[in-house]
Amino acid sequence: MLFWRDVSGVPNHYKKDETYHNIRKALGQVDVVDVDGGRVRVYVNADEPLQFTRRAGFANGDVIRVTLKYEDLHGYCFTSKRISHKEGTCHELSEGQREKNRLDRIEQKEKEERAMREAFSLTTRHAPERARSPG
Structure with a gap:
């Protein structure tokens, strides 16, 4: 399967063709390198873990x-990092581990949503007042 991979963390002085070719060697079979866009298009083996x-x-x-x-x-197994299956059918996990991971993800998502709501409500509650013209 072909995927574009965005590559971040490359210092500006290394953003050149040579860098992306070094990275692509580590990634396996690369189809296209887009230096300006900071990405590479690579062939991904569905049975190997994603990097x-x-x-x-x-x-x-x-x-x-x-x-x-x-x-x-759009989806992959969070445990094995493979796109050949989802975590619900991962052979590396027991049924109990799958359920625990599912509940942990739900809890984490709820925490993130709560933090976003709190951050938003703080910014709207404590917005600086605009100066009023003397009237």
């Missing part, structure tokens, strides 16, 4: 860690 971070080395000895985000990736 979300990689290190790239350079001739001068520098090593950087980059973060990879898959464009249009």
